[in-house]
Amino acid sequence: MKRALAIMVGAALILLLATLTLVVMPYLQMSAEQVPPDLKPYTEQQQRGRQVYIANGCVYCHSQQPRDPSFAPGDKDRGWGRPSVPGDYAYDEPHLLGTMRTGPDLFNIGARQPSIDWQLMHLYNPRAIIKGSIMPSYPFLFRHVEEPAEGDKVVNIPPPYGPETGKIVATEDALALAEYMLALDHTYPAPTLPKKPPNSDEPKENRAP
Amino acid sequence: MTPTIAILLIITFVLSTVGLLLLIWSIANNQFSHGQAAARTIFSPGEEGHSEDPARPSDPTFTGNTSEQTAAIEARWTADQSSRTAVLTWLSSSVFWLLLGSFFGLASSIKMHLPEFLTASEFLTFGRIRPVHLNAVTYGWASMAGIGVALFLIPRLFKTPLVGGKYAVIGGFIWNIGLVLGLSAITLGLSDGEEWLEFPWQIDILFVVGGALCAVPLLLTAANRKVEHLYVTSWYLMAALVWFPFLFLIANLPFAFPGASGATVNWWFAHNVLGLWVTPIGIGIAYYMIPKILGRPIISYQLSLIGFWSLALFYSQVGIHHLIGGPIPTWLVTLSIVHSVMMSIPVITVAINHHGTMMGNFSRLKDSPTLRFVWIGALMYTVASLQGSMEALRSINVITHFTHYTVAHAHLGMYAFLSFILFGAVYFIMPRLTNWEWPWRKLISLHFWLVSIGILIYVVSLTIAGWKQGVALLDAAMPFMDIVKMTLPALQARTVGGALMTLGHLVFAFHFIAMLMRRGAATEQPTLFRPATKENAQ
Structure with missing residues (x-):
């Protein structure tokens, strides 16, 4: 039993060490990072949109973390924006960095597509805007009505993607999600990023406080 | 620059020290000198050279012709039977989750090239069935089958009947309830939002409890063990059962780690x-x-x-x-x-x-x-x-x-x-x-x-x-x-x-x-x- 205990305690100690280096130290370092002054907290509606984004698993195809152009030039060249810094995520809980780019990075989608009508139409059926898109449609975020009531947000869908008769109106969830998309705009300068990377291989070295 | 290098140096130093201490401990406790004897602990006396799963007709079989062999075979049979209920609980559940997870995986795959496939219902949208697939096969199939096999191996490795198997059976039920609730939560759009950690943290408690209940027979049986050496498989199994609850608990601490x-x-x-x-x-x-x-x-x-x-x-x-x-x-x-x-x-x-x-x-x-x-x-x-x-x-x-x-x-x-x-x-x-x-x-x-x-x-x-x-x-x-x-x-x-x-x-x-x-x-x-x-x- 002594030996069995020694193995288990040894195993636990090693994991404890890993927890210190991979969980505690980064947390201490990153929570001390400066929050960019131009970053706004989410509004209630945007936060609700963020929950819709989480509930429908957008993160499984879209990242929110452009990489440094000296490391991966495609990210900036595609218009996805400057490399992100920890401060950019100060209001993100949980994080939605993502690990897949089946679709494009969304860190600055609000700056690339600032029209709410574009966002809603794209959510209703991505193929109505982008031929050959493999993003799913989200018809359940919309209602099909014969006559839109007052205050309804009508989404004009080009044929043949819309219904034969009546109108498509956005639900509260769809509007919230679209507002969250528009809020994804990190085009402000990042205070913790060096203006010019002094060393192109490891530009982030200087970012540590 | 300087603090970064200092941190790296400290980490490297601590790591090597820990490694060295472990090595010294292993040598001091004769983990090394008994090497090949320990490798033989999984065999009964005289069993070496005999295949347990006779893999070819010419194999010399371990038939029990001598009293020593008969005793060994009976001990093995007793060990296997002692874990029967617990192992079957975990394995049968795992096969069910494997099937469910496979269907969800297949549907996710189809949606990747047929984006209009099953889009009408929010419960079947890609972003929900994909995490259902991952969680069903990871926590349902792989984890449950893994624990099931571990429960079968424990009495064999320690050469003693499984003690406290009923805790593992209860653990299996709790784990299954956790899976049903967790997968339903994802389907309903109540995911926690982080990959591999989609289950709401309230439900995660069930997995910690279910997993911990499986550690009980492991510890009880280890305390009763009849072999001197711990075969390497038991090292891996014991460590895994220590690591998982620890990891799962910390990673799921609600609201602890933003951004x-x-x-x-x-x-x-x-x-x-x-x-x-x-x-x-x-x-x-x-x-x-x-x-x-x-x-x-x-x-x-x-x-x-x-x-x-x-x-x-x-x-x-x-x-x-x-x-x-x-x-x-x-x-x-x-x-x-x-x-x-x-x-x-x-x-x-x-x-x-x-x-x-x-x-x-x-x-x-x-x-x-x-x-x-x-x-x-x-x-x-x-x-x-x-x-x-x-x-x-x-x-x-x-x-x-x-x-x-x-x-x-x-x-x-x-x-x-x-x-x-x-x-x-x-x-x-x-x-x-x-x-x-x-x-x-x-x-x-x-x-x-x-x-x-x-x-x-x-x-x-x-x-x-x-x-x-x-x-x-x-x-x-x-x-x-x-x-x-x-x-x-x-x-x-x-x-x-x-x-x-x-x-x-x-x-x-x-x-x-x-x-x-x-x-x-x-x-x-x-x-x-x-x-x-x-x-x-x-």
Whole structure:
């Protein structure tokens, strides 16, 4: 039993060490990072949109973390924006960095597509805007009505993607999600990023406080 | 610069000190000197040289002609029967979750190239069924089957009946309730939002409790053990059962880690689930099955201990290689890359032991279903791990990150390595628990070929397409939609591969149920890939 205990305690100690280096130290370092002054907290509606984004698993195809152009030039060249810094995520809980780019990075989608009508139409059926898109449609975020009531947000869908008769109106969830998309705009300068990377291989070295 | 270097130096120093202390402890406690004797603890006196799963007609069988052999066989039978209820609870559940997870995986795959497939209902949208697939196969199939096999191995490794098996049965029920609630929560859109941690944290408590209840029989049986040496498999199993609750608890602490530091915790956890939970279980099973079926001890017990401690040390710190290029401190990424590359040490030591023990016995793969599944799994562990070390390098990762290449790699690990070993173990365990042989040899064969061809198509198509996708993404000259179109044939091929794997699982589940219902003819002979003539079953 002594030996069995020694193995288990040894195993636990090693994991404890890993927890210190991979969980505690980064947390201490990153929570001390400066929050960019131009970053706004989410509004209630945007936060609700963020929950819709989480509930429908957008993160499984879209990242929110452009990489440094000296490391991966495609990210900036595609218009996805400057490399992100920890401060950019100060209001993100949980994080939605993502690990897949089946679709494009969304860190600055609000700056690339600032029209709410574009966002809603794209959510209703991505193929109505982008031929050959493999993003799913989200018809359940919309209602099909014969006559839109007052205050309804009508989404004009080009044929043949819309219904034969009546109108498509956005639900509260769809509007919230679209507002969250528009809020994804990190085009402000990042205070913790060096203006010019002094060393192109490891530009982030200087970012540590 | 200076604090970063200081931190790295301190970490390196602490790591090497811990490593050194462990080595000294191992030597002081004779972990090394008794090397080959310890490697033989899984055999009864006189059993060495006898295969337990007679893999070829000419095998000398361990029949119980002498009183010593009879006693050993009876002890083994008692050990197996003692864990029967607990093991069957966990294994039967795992087969159910495997089927469910496969269907969700297949539907997710179809949606990737037919985006209008099942879009009307929010409950079946891609972003919900994909996490249902991952969680069902990880926590349902792989974890439950892994725990089931571990419960079967514990009494055998300690040569004493399982004590406290009922705790594991209760744990199994709690774990299943957790899965039902967790998967329903994802379907209803109540996900926690982080990959591998989608289950709402309130539900996660059930997994911690269920897992902890499985540690009870492990500890009680270890306290009762009748063997002096702890065979290497028990090291892996004990460590895994310590690591998982710890990891799962910390990673799920609600609201503790916001923003970018949440991402580091997320990936520290997600890779540890692979490295410190399912990997030790998979390797541990292979360490038992291969020598047991061949009737010869592993070639180097010392290497297996080095492999164990280096796995613990290095694997626990690789997680941040999922965030290379991300918004986190560079030293952290570098630390994980270094450890990812260092992982080649445990991988190679395990490979030497697994494949070295197989040397000269490859012909047995023709007959024994267990050996064939387990050894291919062990081989794929070597392949997937070395591939993983390469993928962690910045120059490779810049291409493979964010692409289907990573998905192929994940399936090479979780499926071709882990699931193959679990399939093999189930084929070994079930006849010993039910005292019944697998009814149809052709179904085992069909299962093997369906899943093998399926995973081959899966991994090859996505690896090639993912690499091309990654190269193209780096150069904005190619429009994004052109890249999407380029990957479409591979996504379709993945559906074909996935469909074959799902079919294979249906065959496997059908056979498993038939086994539980004792269908087919009573036979004294084991069901092998080729008709066997002479040997006895047990």
